[in-house]
């Protein structure tokens with residue numbers, strides 16, 4: 001028996017990285033899956049592997065996404081799971097952000113989730129069951145310099161998730177997953193171009209490695225399953241412990257204990 005037996009799931013950004021791994025895991029757990037992506041060919045490849053449905057769509061376009069969600073639900077015979085995961089990154093100084101770039105980042109990351117919830121909720125309410133997960137980021141809780149629209153959009157997703165959970169319970173549970181550093185196409189330039197930075201981050205991560213897409217996929221499946229039946233409105237950080245750092249005394253114990261006699 002699978003954790004998602006009988007469920008009908010849509011995954012945005014399902015053609016790559018975290019979305020792709022989640023499509024695979026959801027299918028293994030018994031769900032019918034519709035793979036939605038800006039890259040229609042990538043969606044096709046994933047859908048073929050899991051006997052699912054593929055749709056090309058831009059999540060920043062509300063009407064287009066609503067039509068596609070409707071089509072996907074029709075193809076699967078309903079909709080009970082929605083993973084609003086598509087996202088894009090960007091770096092620039094805050095005062096130098098071109099307005100179009102700021103707009104693009106917020107429209108894909110934040111509006112994309114809003115459009116996804118708006119499209120999915122009526123179908124789930126009509127069907128009497130829904131589980132929505134949105135992909136935020138540790139950048140939303142611990143922003144870095146240079147990623148203002150991304151961080152703001154991801155922080156917005158946490159608030160949007162809480163609002164949606166309040167509005168749609170008890171029929172629909174709504175949660176967010178906030179990944180740490182995960183090895184995907186999005187972060188590949190960092191893994192390739194700044195390996196010393198990756199080593200630094202891994203050194204700060206208690207579990208001792210960077211994340212893989214499957215690390216997030218497993219948590220998303222958990223959140224969508226009945227195992228998480230009493231969990232809603234949360235923004236769950238999945239970062240191997242990376243963001244536990246930065247209290248004022250962080251690291252001081254390692255220095256003090258070198259000065260102490262052995263017990």
Ligand code: NAP
Pocket residue numbers: 012013014015016017018019036037038039042057058059060085086087088089108135136137138178179180181182183184185186187
């Ligand atoms: P990824 O491998 O680049 O996957 C993202 C997918 O979303 C790509 O297939 C991309 O298509 C698609 N996409 C982009 N814009 C879209 C749009 N407007 N409409 C529909 N699909 C669109 O990256 P990922 O790391 O798996 O990212 C998934 C989510 O995790 C994102 O929301 C990201 O912000 C979040 N996240 C990632 C990390 C990390 O370390 N990787 C950390 C925190 C949060 P194209 O390839 O055609 O652009």
